[in-house]
Amino acid sequence: MKWKTKQIFWIVVYFVLIFAPLVILLLAPRPAGRTFWRELSVALGFVGLALMGLQFIPTARLPFLGEVFPLDTLYNFHHRLSVIAFLLTLAHPLILFVQNPYTLKLLNIFTAPWRARAAVAATVAMILLVLTSVKRLSLKLSYEAWRVLHDVLSVTVVGFALYHIFKVNYYTSVPVQRWLWIVMGILWGLMIIYIRVLKPIQLLQRPYEIVEVLPERGNTWTLNLKPVGHSEHHFRAGQVAWLSIGHSPFLIEEHPFSYASSDVHPEIIGFAIKELGDFTSTIGNLKPGTKVYVDGPYGTFDLDHHPDRNYVFIAGGIGSAPIMSMLRTLADRNDERHLQFFYGNPTYDDIIFREELESLQQRLNLDVIHVLERPHAEWDGETGYITKAVLERHLSCEYQHCTYFICGPLPMIESVERSLTELSVSRSEMHELARKRAFETTRKHIYSENYKMA
Amino acid sequence: MQRIYAQRILLATLILILVLTVLFAVLQGGLPF
Numbered sequence: 001m002k003w004k005t006k007q008i009f010w011i012v013v014y015f016v017l018i019f020a021p022l023v024i025l026l027l028a029p030r031p032a033g034r035t036f037w038r039e040l041s042v043a044l045g046f047v048g049l050a051l052m053g054l055q056f057i058p059t060a061r062l063p064f065l066g067e068v069f070p071l072d073t074l075y076n077f078h079h080r081l082s083v084i085a086f087l088l089t090l091a092h093p094l095i096l097f098v099q100n101p102y103t104l105k106l107l108n109i110f111t112a113p114w115r116a117r118a119a120v121a122a123t124v125a126m127i128l129l130v131l132t133s134v135k136r137l138s139l140k141l142s143y144e145a146w147r148v149l150h151d152v153l154s155v156t157v158v159g160f161a162l163y164h165i166f167k168v169n170y171y172t173s174v175p176v177q178r179w180l181w182i183v184m185g186i187l188w189g190l191m192i193i194y195i196r197v198l199k200p201i202q203l204l205q206r207p208y209e210i211v212e213v214l215p216e217r218g219n220t221w222t223l224n225l226k227p228v229g230h231s232e233h234h235f236r237a238g239q240v241a242w243l244s245i246g247h248s249p250f251l252i253e254e255h256p257f258s259y260a261s262s263d264v265h266p267e268i269i270g271f272a273i274k275e276l277g278d279f280t281s282t283i284g285n286l287k288p289g290t291k292v293y294v295d296g297p298y299g300t301f302d303l304d305h306h307p308d309r310n311y312v313f314i315a316g317g318i319g320s321a322p323i324m325s326m327l328r329t330l331a332d333r334n335d336e337r338h339l340q341f342f343y344g345n346p347t348y349d350d351i352i353f354r355e356e357l358e359s360l361q362q363r364l365n366l367d368v369i370h371v372l373e374r375p376h377a378e379w380d381g382e383t384g385y386i387t388k389a390v391l392e393r394h395l396s397c398e399y400q401h402c403t404y405f406i407c408g409p410l411p412m413i414e415s416v417e418r419s420l421t422e423l424s425v426s427r428s429e430m431h432e433l434a435r436k437r438a439f440e441t442t443r444k445h446i447y448s449e450n451y452k453m454a
Numbered sequence: 455m456q457r458i459y460a461q462r463i464l465l466a467t468l469i470l471i472l473v474l475t476v477l478f479a480v481l482q483g484g485l486p487f
Contacts, residue, residue, distance in 0.1 A: 030482055035484070036485060036486035037486060039478065047474075076460060081467070
């Protein structure tokens with residue numbers, strides 16, 4: 001099955017999982033004396049819970065989703081959908097309180113029945129869940145502490161919410177309704193078990209070790225790894241993996257990075273990591289032989305998903321990591337097509353892989369267009385940011401028939417995509433990997449690069 | 455492009471939720487007015 005067909009299949013499954021509960025609720029006998037507002041409140045509560053539970057799926061890093069959806073898009077989707085689920089679920093009690101102020105008494109957990117206590121607990125946990133996710137940095141929560149808290153609160157919300165609907169028992173009286181929620185609850189629980197127990201067990205059986213840690217320009221390190229006691233690791237140039245470095249994969253301390261090495265030589269896999277946070281600033285101190293667990297590959301930001309056209313690569317700063325993987329792969333494949341790489345950096349000295357890009361130009365039909373934010377006096381290349389004017393000056397005459405890979409902070413991606421759209425490039429030929437926003441509540445290092453667009 | 459698709463799916467989700475929950479409420483509880 002083609003990956004686009006698979007995408008459509010999973011999107012249909014997604015809609016079924018959200019709306020099946022609502023359709024199945026209609027199977028219940030219509031309750032007497034219930035008003036529109038009360039039923040609306042109930043429906044919003046059920047849909048909100050279905051959405052909440054569904055959130056366990058995009059973050060479970062399931063291989064069959066990871067190969068058809070970009071990882072950053074899945075996480076971004078998770079963040080936005082969680083906020084929608086939060087608002088819908090919050091609307092459930094609020095409508096009830098407005099429609100029948102008597103129900104406000106149920107907020108008193110000392111006198112309220114258990115079904116109401118469970119609802120209050122679920123709501124409080126849900127508010128904490130959203131607050132700690134959206135305001136993690138302001139609350140000075142470490143990434144690792146936040147992830148533990150996120151797991152605990154997520155399970156608390158869904159657990160108490162399920163208890164609430166079973167105790168209220170208005171729409172769980174018919175067996176099919178009851179079983180629907182039981183099955184959904186089991187599915188959500190399995191997601192947690194998969195990501196926190198089964199996946200670490202899998203990773204333990206396939207360790208890697210550091211072969212070398214090489215310094216690069218722009219406070220960046222290349223981390224080369226080799227498999228220990230198992231066969232090599234196949235990935236596609238441009239994909240992403242989560243790394244647990246120097247500790248057990250059961251500890252919740254792992255970080256996503258793009259592969260930077262050639263997929264033609266999977267016997268050694270490389271990652272380019274820029275020093276931008278607590279974790280990444282320690283990369284340079286790692287010693288060869290240190291154990292690493294690699295959870296991947298994930299994502300569709302890769303050459304082989306888009307094989308047929310000429311390529312234009314556009315990156316800012318460490319956004320060049322997956323692009324280097326693609327260029328190294330194309331060089332190893334002796335690819336002859338015309339390639340262009342627009343590469344934005346603060347200064348000439350910050351251009352990561354500068355010398356290697358020069359040597360790749362000897363092996364590939366590659367133009368590299370450096371764009372410097374703060375150029376030195378003798379610089380005669382492009383300055384500022386990767387704007388429409390810069391693109392217009394350098395894009396080849398067949399640029400409307402090229403495939404574009406864009407990697408960098410989200411503002412850069414949005415700006416470049418706007419420029420390309422104005423230049424009549426089809427949106428379907430633009431493929432992006434966001435290095436900010438997408439994971440911003442789950443990590444802070446490489447995506448927090450201060451890259452502004454004109 | 456995937457980002458744009460994701461935004462459209464989110465929007466479709468939101469619209470469908472609003473339409474279907476209101477429809478459900480009308481079917482089960484009658485009109486609000």
